């Protein structure tokens with residue numbers, strides 16, 4: 001293993017933005033399934049030899065990717081994905097812990113559109129890890145335009161990052177249906193309560209939901225067309241099928257599969273999650289206007 005070296009795995013929008021950010025102070029390698037014309041692009045073996053890895057591949061693909069490709073050599077890992085595995089309902093920290101000890105795993109959370117990070121625009125993010133030492137080792141790699149906070153609430157960050165994508169879909173639907181600013185603000189704030197209730201069940205701290213990881217990322221994603229998940233919602237409001245929307249998007253929208261994961265977990269653990277439930281019903285074909293009326297009416 002090459003000491004003090006860092007690599008990003010996954011060269012999609014977020015992987016490339018993180019690579020740009022992490023290249024400001026030192027050399028940062030990058031790799032992906034298909035070769036890309038990016039500075040310091042290397043093969044997977046070279047990347048896996050780095051002491052520090054930032055992994056930015058979609059949540060639904062991570063378990064299989066780890067099984068097929070990952071070789072643990074005491075690397076320290078930052079997970080950049082935001083989602084919950086739909087097939088198993090497993091959180092990403094549970095998946096990663098099958099391959100890497102928890103002291104070597106951290107999660108990036110907070111409001112951070114790749115399109116703005118890659119321009120060097122300022123943002124504040126959080127590294128969430130059971131180990132403060134891991135934060136202390138990763139933090140100096142980040143450029144001055146990103147302020148990096150520490151939290152040990154891994155599950156709070158994970159639930160926030162994943163859940164806000166589902167709420168962004170709901171918010172996009174609400175906006176696309178022209179239901180007004182009051183309705184959308186109501187939906188977002190009830191969504192914040194809903195994701196906090198869900199997270200609490202799994203041991204998340206309340207403070208994570210009112211900080212950068214929760215409210216910060218939710219307000220960002222649920223109010224901007226820069227968000228892929230929000231744009232999925234706009235498409236659903238126009239009556240497009242989810243297949244058509246994802247085809248047009250050409251990038252991952254984690255909220256789609258995460259809505260399924262949340263519904264599975266909510267049913268199993270008896271957690272009240274009405275917005276995630278309606279998003280899943282809409283994805284399965286329910287009329288979006290009927291759903292939003294059901295959600296916002298006083299009979300619910």
Ligand SMILES: NC(=O)c1ccc[n+]([C@@H]2O[C@H](COP(=O)([O-])OP(=O)(O)OC[C@H]3O[C@@H](n4cnc5c(N)ncnc54)[C@H](O)[C@@H]3O)[C@@H](O)[C@H]2O)c1
Pocket residue numbers: 010011012013014015032033034056057058059061065080081082083112113114115250251252254
């Ligand atoms: N784009 C953002 O602004 C942003 C910000 C924060 C977090 N995220 C999260 O980062 C993750 C990646 O998002 P993105 O924006 O880079 O998506 P993207 O669609 O732009 O890129 C996804 C990348 O994953 C790779 N990939 C897909 N399947 C793979 C597999 N089976 N094995 C290996 N690699 C595979 C693709 O080749 C691609 O490089 C998501 O979980 C997303 O929620 C994105």
Ligand SMILES: O=P(O)(O)OC[C@H](O)CO
Pocket residue numbers: 082110111112113114165168217220221226227228229230252253254
């Ligand atoms: O484009 P989205 O909806 O995947 O959101 C991107 C980031 O998670 C914002 O922090």
